[in-house]
Amino acid sequence: MSQLPTVTVSGTIRLGQFLKLTGLVEDGAQARTLIQEGDVEVNGQVDTRRGRQLAPGDEVVVRWPTGSAGARVGAPEDN
Secondary structure, eight states: OOOOOEEEOSSOEEHHHHHHHHTSSSSHHHHHHHHHTTOEEETTEEOOOTTOEEOTTOEEEEEETTEEEEEEEEOGGGO
16 A cells, blocks of 8 residues: 555544544444454554554554555644
8 A cells, every 4th residue: 555644643542443533444343343353454464452552653554355445643743
């Protein structure tokens, strides 16, 4: 995946929350399912921890049967 959009967050955010914030998933149940099934990567590595704390610069990608979508965590000063 080439250029990912950056989504600004203030403070810390968990993986499941970030997926919902970015619109990569519709709700928490979908986030939980995708994460548990290994369809979510953080910085190129599959991560099955919904509560994983993300940091600015982390790249999150969801692998769908039809392709991939993702976003990068941005800090407020990145704007």
